[in-house]
Amino acid sequence: MKLALLASDSHVARAAGDALRTQYDFVPVRDADVVVALGGDGFLLHCLHEAMQLKDPKPMFGMNRGTVGFMMNDFRAKDLVARVASAKTFVLHPLQMTATTASGRSVSYPAINEVSLLRETRQAAKIGIAIDGKTRMEELICDGVLVSTPAGSTAYNLSANGPILPLEADLLALTPISPFRPRRWRGALLPAASQIEFEVREARKRPVSAVADQMEVRDVAHVRIAMDRSISLELMFDPEYALDDRISLEQFAS
Known part of the structure; x- marks a missing residue:
């Protein structure tokens, strides 16, 4: 599996990106199977909008290096390829x-x-x-x-x-x-x-x-x-803490 890496401009996200580059070989977005995005929800939203400009948008696996990170997986450097391979995929239409x-x-x-x-x-x-x-x-x-x-x-x-x-x-x-x-x-x-x-x-x-x-x-x-169902965007989540679970939990939050 070929992974690309995008990081927001924050110091925390850049530092995480530097750490990952020492452990994994990343390719340009156009050559990737999956894009790993480091940042917060706003950065992931930006990446998804950029992906819509491509003929074949790449699936996104976000890891939280922002504040809330509601749509992001937890950041862990270990076993990144295995995590992406076992991730659950959701399709979004804008x-x-x-x-x-x-x-x-x-x-x-x-x-x-x-x-x-x-x-x-x-x-x-x-x-x-x-x-x-x-x-x-x-x-x-x-x-x-x-x-x-x-x-x-x-x-x-x-x-x-x-x-x-x-x-x-x-x-x-x-x-x-x-x-x-x-x-x-x-x-x-x-x-x-x-x-x-x-x-x-x-x-x-x-x-x-x-x-x-x-x-x-x-x-x-x-x-x-x-x-617009002609555009499909794929978000990938760790199976133990997926986006649908997070949305369900929000209904019971005080």
Whole structure:
């Protein structure tokens, strides 16, 4: 098995990378079977976005040299090749966001965790919601709203009181951010095949930005979101502590 190595810019990740290079022979990413990523969740997300630019994205085996490392395996230098060979693989499909601005410009970005719409000023956003071409909510008055994948459901979605989705669930979470009207609406669970559209009311008076993971488009008027099953990203985890277990445990965390 041929492994490539990527490390974040942190001192801890660089030191870990230097230590691994003394024990293993790594190859360039283009020649690798698996990419080992050293860093935190943000760095792994960056690596996955970079992988989407390749015709054949490589599986990722992350090891935590960051802070939380929710999507990372524990860092151990010993038996790395054997660990990768026995790892459990999960396949992720990103969301595709197409945003049209108030000036008519159209921009598309992928999102592995979530797409979020956020008010840009002190004024609340007014957003209409349609699912598969049918209007489901004429007007949500809020600070924002987001659509999360199962892999991203424990991130911003959970902070906004959205549901935790098991990784194998073929669902998306539609979660409001500080809803004002309807005040008691807590969001919805949608089939992963759904096409979700947001129409920003009074877009110039109440400007809204759309963010796909870390890519922001400001002053949007319309946003369309759908899962892109043409792109498959593979994450690899030690079998004794896999991502689906971590997501399940989060449902019982206080």
